[in-house]
Amino acid sequence: MLIPEVNPDHLALIPIQRKRRGWQGMIVTNPNCTTIGLAMSLAPLEKQFGVEKVMMTSMQAVSGAGYPGVPTLDILGNVVPFISGEEEKVERETQKLLGKFLDESVKPGDFVVSAHCNRVPVEDGHTEAISVSLKAKASIEDLVEAWRKFRSLPQERDLPFAPKHPIIVREERDRPQPKFDLVAEHGMATVVGRVRHCPVLQFKYVALSHNTIRGAAGAALLNAELMKSEGYLD
Amino acid sequence: MLIPEVNPDHLALIPIQRKRRGWQGMIVTNPNCTTIGLAMSLAPLEKQFGVEKVMMTSMQAVSGAGYPGVPTLDILGNVVPFISGEEEKVERETQKLLGKFLDESVKPGDFVVSAHCNRVPVEDGHTEAISVSLKAKASIEDLVEAWRKFRSLPQERDLPFAPKHPIIVREERDRPQPKFDLVAEHGMATVVGRVRHCPVLQFKYVALSHNTIRGAAGAALLNAELMKSEGYLD
Amino acid sequence: MLIPEVNPDHLALIPIQRKRRGWQGMIVTNPNCTTIGLAMSLAPLEKQFGVEKVMMTSMQAVSGAGYPGVPTLDILGNVVPFISGEEEKVERETQKLLGKFLDESVKPGDFVVSAHCNRVPVEDGHTEAISVSLKAKASIEDLVEAWRKFRSLPQERDLPFAPKHPIIVREERDRPQPKFDLVAEHGMATVVGRVRHCPVLQFKYVALSHNTIRGAAGAALLNAELMKSEGYLD
Amino acid sequence: MLIPEVNPDHLALIPIQRKRRGWQGMIVTNPNCTTIGLAMSLAPLEKQFGVEKVMMTSMQAVSGAGYPGVPTLDILGNVVPFISGEEEKVERETQKLLGKFLDESVKPGDFVVSAHCNRVPVEDGHTEAISVSLKAKASIEDLVEAWRKFRSLPQERDLPFAPKHPIIVREERDRPQPKFDLVAEHGMATVVGRVRHCPVLQFKYVALSHNTIRGAAGAALLNAELMKSEGYLD
Numbered sequence: 001m002l003i004p005e006v007n008p009d010h011l012a013l014i015p016i017q018r019k020r021r022g023w024q025g026m027i028v029t030n031p032n033c034t035t036i037g038l039a040m041s042l043a044p045l046e047k048q049f050g051v052e053k054v055m056m057t058s059m060q061a062v063s064g065a066g067y068p069g070v071p072t073l074d075i076l077g078n079v080v081p082f083i084s085g086e087e088e089k090v091e092r093e094t095q096k097l098l099g100k101f102l103d104e105s106v107k108p109g110d111f112v113v114s115a116h117c118n119r120v121p122v123e124d125g126h127t128e129a130i131s132v133s134l135k136a137k138a139s140i141e142d143l144v145e146a147w148r149k150f151r152s153l154p155q156e157r158d159l160p161f162a163p164k165h166p167i168i169v170r171e172e173r174d175r176p177q178p179k180f181d182l183v184a185e186h187g188m189a190t191v192v193g194r195v196r197h198c199p200v201l202q203f204k205y206v207a208l209s210h211n212t213i214r215g216a217a218g219a220a221l222l223n224a225e226l227m228k229s230e231g232y233l234d
Numbered sequence: 235m236l237i238p239e240v241n242p243d244h245l246a247l248i249p250i251q252r253k254r255r256g257w258q259g260m261i262v263t264n265p266n267c268t269t270i271g272l273a274m275s276l277a278p279l280e281k282q283f284g285v286e287k288v289m290m291t292s293m294q295a296v297s298g299a300g301y302p303g304v305p306t307l308d309i310l311g312n313v314v315p316f317i318s319g320e321e322e323k324v325e326r327e328t329q330k331l332l333g334k335f336l337d338e339s340v341k342p343g344d345f346v347v348s349a350h351c352n353r354v355p356v357e358d359g360h361t362e363a364i365s366v367s368l369k370a371k372a373s374i375e376d377l378v379e380a381w382r383k384f385r386s387l388p389q390e391r392d393l394p395f396a397p398k399h400p401i402i403v404r405e406e407r408d409r410p411q412p413k414f415d416l417v418a419e420h421g422m423a424t425v426v427g428r429v430r431h432c433p434v435l436q437f438k439y440v441a442l443s444h445n446t447i448r449g450a451a452g453a454a455l456l457n458a459e460l461m462k463s464e465g466y467l468d
Numbered sequence: 469m470l471i472p473e474v475n476p477d478h479l480a481l482i483p484i485q486r487k488r489r490g491w492q493g494m495i496v497t498n499p500n501c502t503t504i505g506l507a508m509s510l511a512p513l514e515k516q517f518g519v520e521k522v523m524m525t526s527m528q529a530v531s532g533a534g535y536p537g538v539p540t541l542d543i544l545g546n547v548v549p550f551i552s553g554e555e556e557k558v559e560r561e562t563q564k565l566l567g568k569f570l571d572e573s574v575k576p577g578d579f580v581v582s583a584h585c586n587r588v589p590v591e592d593g594h595t596e597a598i599s600v601s602l603k604a605k606a607s608i609e610d611l612v613e614a615w616r617k618f619r620s621l622p623q624e625r626d627l628p629f630a631p632k633h634p635i636i637v638r639e640e641r642d643r644p645q646p647k648f649d650l651v652a653e654h655g656m657a658t659v660v661g662r663v664r665h666c667p668v669l670q671f672k673y674v675a676l677s678h679n680t681i682r683g684a685a686g687a688a689l690l691n692a693e694l695m696k697s698e699g700y701l702d
Numbered sequence: 703m704l705i706p707e708v709n710p711d712h713l714a715l716i717p718i719q720r721k722r723r724g725w726q727g728m729i730v731t732n733p734n735c736t737t738i739g740l741a742m743s744l745a746p747l748e749k750q751f752g753v754e755k756v757m758m759t760s761m762q763a764v765s766g767a768g769y770p771g772v773p774t775l776d777i778l779g780n781v782v783p784f785i786s787g788e789e790e791k792v793e794r795e796t797q798k799l800l801g802k803f804l805d806e807s808v809k810p811g812d813f814v815v816s817a818h819c820n821r822v823p824v825e826d827g828h829t830e831a832i833s834v835s836l837k838a839k840a841s842i843e844d845l846v847e848a849w850r851k852f853r854s855l856p857q858e859r860d861l862p863f864a865p866k867h868p869i870i871v872r873e874e875r876d877r878p879q880p881k882f883d884l885v886a887e888h889g890m891a892t893v894v895g896r897v898r899h900c901p902v903l904q905f906k907y908v909a910l911s912h913n914t915i916r917g918a919a920g921a922a923l924l925n926a927e928l929m930k931s932e933g934y935l936d
Contacts, residue, residue, distance in 0.1 A: 053434050054434070055289055055365060055434050055435075057291035057350065057363045059293060059313050059352060059354065062540040062541060062544065063541055067539060067541055068536070068539035068541070068542075069539055069540065069541060070539070070540045071535060071536035071537055071538070071539065071540065072530040072537065072538045072539065072540045072542075072543050072544070072589070072591075073530060073531055073535055073536070073537060073591065074413075074536075074540075075540050076530065076540070076544070076589060076591055076779055077355065077356055077357050077412070077413070077591065077778055077779045078356060078411055078412050078413040079293045079354060079356055079359075079361045079411060079412055080408055080411055081361060081363065081408065081409075081410070081411065081427075081428060081440040082407055082408035082428060091433060112433045112434050113433060113434070114365060114432045114433045114434040114435070114438065116291065116363035116365075116438060116440075118293060118361070118363065120293065120313060120354045120355070121311065121354070121355050121356075121540070121544060122311055122312060122313055122355075123311050123540075123541065123544055123545065125313075127313045127315060127352070129291045129315065129350035129352065131289060131348060131350075173316055174314055174315065174316035175315075175316075176315070177312055177313060177314055177315065178311070178312050178313055179308075179311070179312040193315075194315060194316060198348045199325060199346045199347060199348045200287050200288070200289050200346050200347070200348040200435075201289075201348070201434075204348065204350060206315040206350075296774040296775060296778065297775055301773060301775055302770070302773035302775070302776075303773055303774065303775060304773070304774045305769060305770035305771055305772070305773065305774065306764040306771065306772045306773065306774045306776075306777050306778070306823070306825075307764060307765055307769055307770070307771060307825065308770075308774075309774050310545055310764065310774070310778070310823060310825055311544055311545045311825065355774070355778060357774075357775065357778055357779065521902050522902070523757050523833060523902050523903075525759035525818065525831045527761060527781045527820060527822065542881075545823065545824055545825050545880070545881070546824060546879055546880050546881040547761045547822060547824055547827075547829045547879060547880055548876055548879055549829060549831065549876065549877075549878070549879070549895075549896060549908040550875055550876035550877075550896060559901060580901045580902050581901060581902070582833060582900045582901045582902040582903070582906065584759065584831035584833075584906060584908075586761060586829070586831065588761065588781060588822045588823070589779065589822070589823050589824075590779055590780060590781055590823075591779050593781075595781045595783060595820070597759045597783065597818035597820065599757060599816060599818075641784055642782055642783065642784035643783075644783070645780055645781060645782055645783065646779070646780050646781055647776075647779070647780040661783075662783060662784060666816045667793060667814045667815060667816045668755050668756070668757050668814050668815070668816040668903075669757075669816070669902075672816065672818060674783040674818075
């Protein structure tokens with residue numbers, strides 16, 4: 001499971017996978033489309049400050065359910081506070097993606113995640129209300145700087161589908177919104193905003209990710225580009 | 235500020251208010267429509283187990299903004315992750331409503347609340363994804379029982395606008411939903427569902443409250459009924 | 469095919485059907501849910517003035533397509549100007565329902581109908597923009613009076629599911645609307661409004677009919693009640 | 703009032719306007735955003751076959767009402783079958799735009815128009831269900847060819863904002879739709895589809911026009927470009 005900006009080092013699992021199973025090919029997958037915005041926004045925080053606790057409530061678009069997907073009668077003017085298997089997946093995948101590659105396997109990230117997943121009448125774009133507490137001391141400005149400076153292997157290699165800025169921080173008090181921020185970096189960026197103190201954990205923010213571009217088709221393409229650039233597709 | 239089921243004892247502030255200000259009348263208000271579902275669902279937990287920490291993410295209906303309220307162009311197929319002043323209000327009001335009347339004043343509840351408030355394209359009904367940790371040990375069954383057994387002064391007095399069951403617990407895995415559960419007890423009940431363990435706090439659940447009935451008009455009427463029954467309107 | 473208020477005399481086809489096919493039972497059907505509002509509103513006009521030409525453009529709710537029906541991705545924020553087979557059905561059924569029972573068969577109404585059928589993001593309620601020209605001279609007031617006075621066999625028999633007023637005329641300049649007028653007579657009435665002159669045909673008006681009550685379940689029940697009252701179910 | 707593709711000859715009114723009023727400037731306006739799709743699709747029919755009768759039912763987007771415009775509570779999941787003054791405007795403007803410049807004034811087109819205007823929960827794009835009868839004999843293929851071949855002064859002059867194909871005809875049975883066809887020619891084309899026989903008039907079709915681009919901002923720019931190219935802005 002791969003997000004090229006988050007865990008490119010996990011590609012080292014491929015030679016191990018090949019050796020163990022006697023494969024010449026490999027299986028590399030996208031995480032769930034809801035995991036991506038969360039993991040992307042946590043990656044620079046984990047690296048720089050260490051993540052301790054994460055609470056995430058999603059407001060997910062109907063396109064996340066594929067086509068034909070959600071019947072109109074179920075969601076028009078409604079909220080459905082349940083998506084089968086989604087919360088467990090988001091909790092587990094986020095720990096795995098932010099885990100470290102060590103001794104031929106991935107050690108899950110040393111933090112807890114709680115997800116509340118909801119479907120809302122939006123066509124594209126998963127909006128996530130996130131609270132987080134960190135291991136090291138940090139200020140709101142530190143978080144913003146960590147997000148803005150965040151670059152990873154796809155950016156260093158200048159891969160064609162890689163967003164120049166994987167994380168964009170908006171300053172307006174009411175952003176990101178699916179209607180305005182989905183197309184940032186052709187749908188490949190995670191857009192973050194409303195960073196503020198949380199009375200229960202330490203910080204609260206909102207993250208938005210394009211579920212069918214960054215969460216599916218674009219993610220698969222960027223995975224392939226990274227794997228090619230690493231020599232795994234030769 | 236009054237929710238008849240939650241803090242009827244706070245009406246004892248009226249004689250104090252009258253004395254201090256030389257009034258014959260009084261000022262009694264509804265809390266914010268987003269606070270009501272949260273405070274109603276917390277009231278029996280606070281009473282029985284003690285509340286320690288609360289995290290709440292709302293998905294609020296457009297009718298909460300009054301009329302003409304939210305322009306269609308802002309919300310159709312969109313999520314707006316910001317409502318001016320709402321989060322601070324919900325955090326403060328919840329502590330106040332669950333506070334104890336002591337020595338002629340209300341001591342705010344001894345717990346922290348964090349609110350993420352969002353507007354979604356739903357006509358009526360605020361859906362809230364809530365995580366909570368409690369002071370005393372409790373099981374999911376204990377919470378469900380506390381909610382189901384919850385009765386308060388309006389129920390004892392059999393006030394005309396009082397819901398017979400102030401809190402209704404749904405067993406289905408995808409409820410409550412605005413589309414189906416808003417009309418429970420003529421819009422005066424808080425409907426709770428999806429009670430489960432939370433990896434970060436202790437429990438997660440979903441609460442739904444009718445923002446224009448229980449959150450506004452109906453709340454004011456029930457306030458009046460309670461005040462009359464207590465003899466404050468004579 | 470039966471609308472109890474429109475063509476109760478067509479039940480005379482049942483003995484003929486029984487005789488010809490050697491049946492003891494019978495087959496009686498509802499017309500299409502889009503036909504009903506149109507045929508109901510035309511029935512008193514046909515009877516009193518004679519209908520000559522009809523043009524109808526529908527804006528149909530998603531529930532008309534059954535469940536799961538229309539995928540959200542197809543209709544959220546969209547108009548689909550096509551419903552398979554619907555226009556032909558509405559044109560043919562309207563002529564048939566307003567036809568006369570004569571010589572052991574139904575002679576279709578002597579007028580032309582043109583239908584444009586569209587799906588819009590509405591949950592329940594088919595709204596229809598109708599233009600009509602009549603054979604006899606009539607004024608707007610005549611039409612309104614014909615609709616308001618319209619009663620038929622289900623009303624005379626006082627059948628339990630029969631609306632007391634099968635056609636309700638609203639005076640406001642922006643009604644009927646699905647949001648406000650669907651529940652008139654428990655969803656069994658056709659609500660008409662905006663009656664005005666048409667520069668191309670003679671009159672224009674808007675009609676609204678509940679597609680799952682009057683257009684399906686309620687229609688079937690009223691059919692059964694009428695058939696029982698006529699002795700066909702004994 | 704000007705649609706550059708429809709009535710560029712009406713610019714000859716400018717010198718007359720200047721002379722009569724002693725002006726050096728001029729007033730040139732866009733028609734209503736609902737008129738544009740109708741007049742564009744009728745222009746080649748009027749020129750080639752002569753238009754006799756037109757019936758148009760619109761399903762108009764909320765952005766047509768400006769910002770803040772339509773309150774969400776009015777239109778979410780609803781149809782509003784009334785827009786103040788709109789029907790009269792569409793009927794009058796269409797005749798005027800397709801009129802001939804003759805003897806220093808514009809003689810309105812010699813045909814009747816009837817408009818039914820409705821607001822639907824769509825963000826951008828006015829969909830119009832149109833029936834038309836023509837003076838000269840024509841087939842469906844003739845109409846399609848007339849639309850596809852239609853070019854006018856903005857195309858001949860190759861004006862920057864002019865769509866290369868002012869009218870696009872879609873062959874699919876369920877198009878045009880706002881969701882898919884709005885962006886044709888950067889929102890400057892009128893997209894037509896579902897051309898078929900009409901039992902009441904002669905032909906039926908659906909037209910879609912972008913109400914804020916072709917219907918407002920883009921229209922004003924193309925007007926200015928045409929006026930400059932004609933030497934009126936020197």
